Amino acid sequence: MRLRKKARLFSAALALMLVLGACSSGPAESGNNQVKLTVWSWDDTVAKAVPGFEAANPNIKVKVVNAGSSFDEYTALDNAIQAGSGVPDLAMFEYFAVPYFAIPGKLDDLGKLGAEDLKKDYAKAAWNDVTVGDKVYALPSDYGPSVMFYNKTTLKKAGVKKPPATWNEYYEDAKKVRALGGNHYIAQDTGDLFFLLSLIWQAGGRPFKVNGTKVHIDFTEPGTTKAVAFWQKMLDEGLLNTKVTAWSDDWNRTLNDGTLASQIMGGWLTSSLPQRAPKAAGDFRVALMPQWQRGDEVGAENGGSGFGIPAAAGHKDAAFKFLEYFTHGGGLSSRVDAGAFVPNTSVLASTDSQNKVNKYFGDQKVGPVLAHATKIVASGWQYPPFFEWARSAYGDLVSKFYTTGKGSLTGILEEWKQRMIKYGNEQGFEVD
Amino acid sequence: MGHAGRLDVTAVMSPDTTQHQAPAKRRGKQIGLAFIAPFGLLFILVYIVPIVYAGYLSLFQEKLIGGNTFSGLANYTKLFQDAQFWHGVSRVFWFTLVQVPIMLLLAMALALALDSRRLHGAKFMRVSIFLPYAVPAVVSTLMWGFMLGVKYGLFGSLNNTLGTDLNPFAPGTTLISIGMMVTWAFTGFNMLIFYAVLKAVPRELYEAAALDGANEFQVVRRIKLPALRSSLVIAIIFSIIGTFQIFSEPQILPSMVANSGITTDYTPNLYAYNLAFAGSQQGYAAALALVMAAITIAVAYAVQIRGLRNAFED
Numbered sequence: 001m002r003l004r005k006k007a008r009l010f011s012a013a014l015a016l017m018l019v020l021g022a023c024s025s026g027p028a029e030s031g032n033n034q035v036k037l038t039v040w041s042w043d044d045t046v047a048k049a050v051p052g053f054e055a056a057n058p059n060i061k062v063k064v065v066n067a068g069s070s071f072d073e074y075t076a077l078d079n080a081i082q083a084g085s086g087v088p089d090l091a092m093f094e095y096f097a098v099p100y101f102a103i104p105g106k107l108d109d110l111g112k113l114g115a116e117d118l119k120k121d122y123a124k125a126a127w128n129d130v131t132v133g134d135k136v137y138a139l140p141s142d143y144g145p146s147v148m149f150y151n152k153t154t155l156k157k158a159g160v161k162k163p164p165a166t167w168n169e170y171y172e173d174a175k176k177v178r179a180l181g182g183n184h185y186i187a188q189d190t191g192d193l194f195f196l197l198s199l200i201w202q203a204g205g206r207p208f209k210v211n212g213t214k215v216h217i218d219f220t221e222p223g224t225t226k227a228v229a230f231w232q233k234m235l236d237e238g239l240l241n242t243k244v245t246a247w248s249d250d251w252n253r254t255l256n257d258g259t260l261a262s263q264i265m266g267g268w269l270t271s272s273l274p275q276r277a278p279k280a281a282g283d284f285r286v287a288l289m290p291q292w293q294r295g296d297e298v299g300a301e302n303g304g305s306g307f308g309i310p311a312a313a314g315h316k317d318a319a320f321k322f323l324e325y326f327t328h329g330g331g332l333s334s335r336v337d338a339g340a341f342v343p344n345t346s347v348l349a350s351t352d353s354q355n356k357v358n359k360y361f362g363d364q365k366v367g368p369v370l371a372h373a374t375k376i377v378a379s380g381w382q383y384p385p386f387f388e389w390a391r392s393a394y395g396d397l398v399s400k401f402y403t404t405g406k407g408s409l410t411g412i413l414e415e416w417k418q419r420m421i422k423y424g425n426e427q428g429f430e431v432d
Numbered sequence: 433m434g435h436a437g438r439l440d441v442t443a444v445m446s447p448d449t450t451q452h453q454a455p456a457k458r459r460g461k462q463i464g465l466a467f468i469a470p471f472g473l474l475f476i477l478v479y480i481v482p483i484v485y486a487g488y489l490s491l492f493q494e495k496l497i498g499g500n501t502f503s504g505l506a507n508y509t510k511l512f513q514d515a516q517f518w519h520g521v522s523r524v525f526w527f528t529l530v531q532v533p534i535m536l537l538l539a540m541a542l543a544l545a546l547d548s549r550r551l552h553g554a555k556f557m558r559v560s561i562f563l564p565y566a567v568p569a570v571v572s573t574l575m576w577g578f579m580l581g582v583k584y585g586l587f588g589s590l591n592n593t594l595g596t597d598l599n600p601f602a603p604g605t606t607l608i609s610i611g612m613m614v615t616w617a618f619t620g621f622n623m624l625i626f627y628a629v630l631k632a633v634p635r636e637l638y639e640a641a642a643l644d645g646a647n648e649f650q651v652v653r654r655i656k657l658p659a660l661r662s663s664l665v666i667a668i669i670f671s672i673i674g675t676f677q678i679f680s681e682p683q684i685l686p687s688m689v690a691n692s693g694i695t696t697d698y699t700p701n702l703y704a705y706n707l708a709f710a711g712s713q714q715g716y717a718a719a720l721a722l723v724m725a726a727i728t729i730a731v732a733y734a735v736q737i738r739g740l741r742n743a744f745e746d
Binding site (some may be wrong): 071075079100102103112190213241242243248250337368386388389392393395396399401402403404423427428429 | 544694696706711
């Protein structure tokens with residue numbers, strides 16, 4: 001039985017490769033120099049840009065394929081690259097995955113194709129996300145500036161008139177919300193890594209320093225320790241709901257009934273919150289995330305992705321043409337209309353996005369808040385090239401802490417660091 | 433000398449056989465080979481080749497920087513020092529030790545009940561107890577996940593009405609819940625094995641027992657249970673192999689319930705999967721798979737030897 005399972009695993013992998021190979025057979029050029037591009041994307045809005053692009057470039061046909069989200073796509077791409085066939089011309093990457101592909105040379109340097117000219121249209125931090133070393137390996141296609149979604153009604157019930165502007169106020173307000181009793185909490189947390197990193201990011205900590213294949217990990221910088229200690233205090237005093245995980249059914253429920261007073265998350269939640277919490281329509285508002293110093297305006301990032309061209313891709317020039325079209329050129333507006341939140345300064349500053357009121361958020365003008373949150377994202381953040389693996393390792397470590405309450409975030413981060421050092425060095429990086 | 437030899441042969445065998453036997457034997461062998469060829473080919477293709485390939489893979493280390501390098505037995509030495517792996521092994525070991533006896537006792541009791549001929553609707557029962565075996569593990573995990581879930585499931589309502597705070601998917605209880613799912617799925621299968629054996633017991637034995645004045649319990653103790661012995665060994669081996677490979681349940685549960693305590697190294701199979709696909713350490717995962725296979729075979733073999741010896745001693 002064991003053997004059968006192995007065989008199944010291998011045949012499944014084989015089948016996957018075959019399927020992927022069939023989906024995107026490389027140079028399929030016909031007589032009149034037709035180029036067929038294959039794009040791997042789990043962002044639905046990319047397909048919206050295809051008709052316009054094909055009309056303007058009759059010799060290029062674009063096929064957008066969903067090869068899985070995030071992790072699944074990376075695995076498929078790794079397999080395709082290893083197999084040497086079925087590699088797409090464009091693939092989608094979360095920002096943290098860009099170094100994973102770029103550093104071992106699996107992604108093309110877009111600078112040679114003219115990407116540098118587009119730099120000024122992107123928010124600084126987004127451009128930083130797609131740059132490894134001093135080369136650009138992807139173009140940003142969507143962005144997640146960290147913002148605070150707060151339930152105005154719940155806060156009001158708790159006696160909080162203004163949304164917390166500093167983390168101190170956030171802490172005080174958390175106590176007031178908790179005083180409402182029952183399931184009322186200011187937020188939930190069951191070990192959300194990206195949230196914790198955004199907190200560290202905003203506080204000035206830069207735990208990962210990457211230079212080529214050298215990675216330095218340090219969770220003892222003052223910015224990092226300040227952020228971690230604050231969140232530890234929130235947990236220790238029982239001010240957070242540690243029973244409800246983001247994205248779960250329970251989460252939707254607690255967002256709906258107003259027992260979770262706030263969410264500090266990427267701006268992308270703007271488009272999905274109305275579906276998750278239809279009953280809370282009119283209750284939520286968006287604000288900048290609380291600050292460490294009153295009067296400061298420092299932001300952080302939570303999510304976002306871009307598209308790059310694999311080094312093994314067949315039609316790099318055509319691929320870049322399309323990439324430019326849907327992330328910067330004529331195709332951008334069709335994606336924005338379809339709900340994409342893009343880090344292009346031209347879009348963020350447009351009067352359209354500045355003046356549009358959002359009915360769900362009580363007729364608030366959400367656009368300017370998100371645009372501002374994007375502009376103030378602090379620079380200099382780096383992800384280690386093995387972050388995808390590191391993420392799952394963190395999940396293992398943190399689940400023990402959140403379920404048993406034994407240990408501390410600091411301890412977990414240290415243990416996480418040790419695991420990353422071990423893994424990274426095994427993988428041929430120099431990690432310390 | 434050659435002449436003498438030929439004479440010897442003809443002296444022993446009849447002329448007929450000397451002429452035809454050898455080619456016929458060879459032809460028979462060829463026909464036999466032709467008959468097993470389709471099986472043999474498939475066997476080599478789906479059993480032997482993957483194992484050899486896994487063995488080959490396990491000698492390499494795939495690095496993000498530096499690519500694939502031959503590393504000899506480094507993956508194996510690393511594995512023997514890998515605490516995460518041994519935690520997983522000990523987890524499935526304890527799981528097996530608790531779950532398998534419970535499941536088999538249950539299956540045996542059900543088989544005896546069905547065989548007692550005192551039940552109404554025995555056929556219906558037989559099918560319905562066996563049915564869970566036909567439900568794919570993925571589906572059954574989703575189903576149980578919903579039923580045992582604290583927030584939206586059966587246990588949620590139970591906790592609400594009784595005011596309790598039971599959570600079947602807390603880190604301490606998750607394994608028990610998985611044990612329940614597995615028991616639910618495989619009791620029927622084992623019951624069917626036992627039931628088939630009981631069916632094969634000659635009816636005369638029961639008649640003789642009845643004539644000797646044995647009651648139902650004595651029949652069970654003296655006839656039925658001894659008859660089940662050797663099939664019990666088989667059932668234990670199947671179950672050990674099955675539980676050592678637990679994968680679907682811990683793979684799916686974390687996406688359904690928060691903080692179930694399931695980690696990426698929860699069971700050896702899950703660990704191998706995550707090493708290969710999240711850590712891109714295919715060589716290491718292959719080594720793990722082979723070592724785990726060896727452990728499983730060793731345990732199953734030990735059970736078989738012990739079990740069969742006992743069965744024959746009686």
